[in-house]
Amino acid sequence: MATVRRPATRARSAIFAPLGDEGRAVRVENRLAEAIRSGVLADGERLPSEPELASMLGVATVTAREALVALRAQGLVTTTRGRGGGSFVTRPEPSSVDELGSRLTAMSRVELRDRGTIYGVILAGCAELAAERSDPTDVEGLRQLLVEAEEPDVGVWRHADSELYLSVAALTQSARMTREVVRLEADFGALLRMPLADEDFRTETCARHAALVDAIEQHDAATARTCVKEHVGDALERLADVHASMQ
Secondary structure (H helix, E strand, C coil): CCCECCCCCHHHHHHCCCCHHHCCHHHHHHHHHHHHHHCCCCCCEECCCHHHHHHHHCCCHHHHHHHHHHHHHCCCEEEECCCCCEEEECCCCCCCHHHHHHHHHCCCHHHHHHHHHHHHHHHHHHHHHHHHHCCHHHHHHHHCCCCCCCCCCHHHHHHHHHHHHHHHHHCCCCHHHHHHHHHHHHHHHHHHCHHHHCHHHHHHHHHHHHHHHHHHHCCCHHHHHHHHHHHHHHHHHHHHHHHHHHC
């Protein structure tokens, strides 16, 4: 299997930060599973070896091994033997429109609002901290994630939106905050991007993304927070309308 490498990022560093006293196999499993589902770990990417993973996470090698066994059972990791072997990420296929619709209708309106509010508050806080702590190299990395308004592929938009907010979270320089955003992305991010199927919303998203990166570059924390609040709030309103139409 070909090895896929991604540039080192703060988000990835947060995934492999020590677990501390809670270093049980299920904790390792959950952290890696969320990183795979959210896209922090790429499809086909080679994971550290069991001893390396154990050392990075601060757990016993047997604990890392148990977590990888569980991830293989979920279909999130494939292990090969021999020369060039190892454990490789097997990222699930993106959720289909029908699958997302089923997940959405299974939620109550209150639960939808609650999840969206938590998502928005945490991301807005991340944007504020990113504006305070970023440097020019960080900003250039964010600009490379921006999509042209004319891009017709909704999948490209959804991936770019996820990558942008994961990168903003990483710029907080807080491993715990970054991992919380990774968890939210794995749990709720795909649903909140359903409105990107609408061309008008994509146009608005393009403008908000650019304004967010500009605010971070200018160390304008208040504007960065506002950009995220407006974007998530608009997405949540549109998602609530879709939810209501399905009831």
